[in-house]
Amino acid sequence: MAEGMSWQAEHMIANIEAMSGGRIEIDLFTGGELMDPEEAHHALSEGTIQIAKDSPAYCGDVVDIAWIAFGLPRAWDGMMALWTIWARMGMLELCREAWAEYNIRYVAVTAEPPYAMIQKEPIRSLDDLQGVKMRAYGLTAEWLDSVGAKTTYIPGPELYTSFATGIIDAAVYGGASDYLDMSLGEVCNYYLYDPYAVNPNSDYIGVNMDAWNSLPDDLKAIFEMASWERVLWVGTEFYLREYTAVEEMGLEAIYWSAEDIAKLNEAAVPFWEREAARTPRNAKAVQIMLDWLALVGG
Numbered sequence: 001m002a003e004g005m006s007w008q009a010e011h012m013i014a015n016i017e018a019m020s021g022g023r024i025e026i027d028l029f030t031g032g033e034l035m036d037p038e039e040a041h042h043a044l045s046e047g048t049i050q051i052a053k054d055s056p057a058y059c060g061d062v063v064d065i066a067w068i069a070f071g072l073p074r075a076w077d078g079m080m081a082l083w084t085i086w087a088r089m090g091m092l093e094l095c096r097e098a099w100a101e102y103n104i105r106y107v108a109v110t111a112e113p114p115y116a117m118i119q120k121e122p123i124r125s126l127d128d129l130q131g132v133k134m135r136a137y138g139l140t141a142e143w144l145d146s147v148g149a150k151t152t153y154i155p156g157p158e159l160y161t162s163f164a165t166g167i168i169d170a171a172v173y174g175g176a177s178d179y180l181d182m183s184l185g186e187v188c189n190y191y192l193y194d195p196y197a198v199n200p201n202s203d204y205i206g207v208n209m210d211a212w213n214s215l216p217d218d219l220k221a222i223f224e225m226a227s228w229e230r231v232l233w234v235g236t237e238f239y240l241r242e243y244t245a246v247e248e249m250g251l252e253a254i255y256w257s258a259e260d261i262a263k264l265n266e267a268a269v270p271f272w273e274r275e276a277a278r279t280p281r282n283a284k285a286v287q288i289m290l291d292w293l294a295l296v297g298g
Contacts, residue, residue: 010028012229019222069202073268091109105206110231146270163188
């Protein structure tokens with residue numbers, strides 16, 4: 001199994017091995033140990049690895065709904081919304097259909113930290129964002145560029161050095177718990193505390209379809225239950241740490257105005273429309289998101 005943070009995977013693996021009575025054994029490799037994270041989708045599809053916690057952001061060039069599954073700008077406002085959209089409103093079925101085309105069983109959406117902005121110098125408004133050198137990726141980068149940032153892609157392990165040497169002044173990579181684990185509080189001073197001013201994000205737990213089909217039904221059920229238990233356990237851990245990690249790093253919390261948030265919402269609309277127009281499945285996925293916003297008054 002390939003996963004970025006070993007404590008998350010170790011919890012899930014222990015449950016699977018215990019629940020299966022040792023009938024399933026999993027060898028753990030952390031992110032980057034076997035391959036670059038960007039290669040995980042293809043390795044999982046081909047069976048080079050059998051299980052992965054992967055990011056749809058790294059397969060946006062092949063899976064049609066990948067960017068929607070990763071998180072459209074301003075798509076949802078927390079983990080409960082994410083779980084409801086997947087488990088109750090049909091997004092899980094669409095993702096399973098899409099990833100199956102690449103020989104992958106999409107087992108469960110994962111709960112990731114808020115996709116928030118950490119800053120070396122204070123960015124207190126959209127006006128302050130203009131021309132800021134920032135790490136971001138994919139659709140999120142395009143969206144932030146559209147409101148004035150100057151984004152570039154930098155791998156996670158290089159963020160500390162990039163901040164320390166002045167290559168970037170801000171980054172969107174994960175949430176406060178991620179930044180704490182990466183020691184970014186040593187080279188940054190500010191945190192945008194309305195993380196959903198930036199973007200939510202979700203990864204997924206996937207299994208190579210050939211490996212999945214080789215399992216008897218009871219082991220498939222065990223794997224699914226352990227995967228969803230991991231979603232809840234890890235998600236609540238991230239939720240708890242989001243309240244403590246910013247203070248632990250000694251960062252100043254920044255909040256943007258309602259006017260700036262409204263401008264971000266408006267700037268997100270063309271990206272939703274673009275993704276919806278790509279395929280009929282994309283249109284269904286975006287409609288689920290629109291139904292969610294209508295339900296909660298977004």
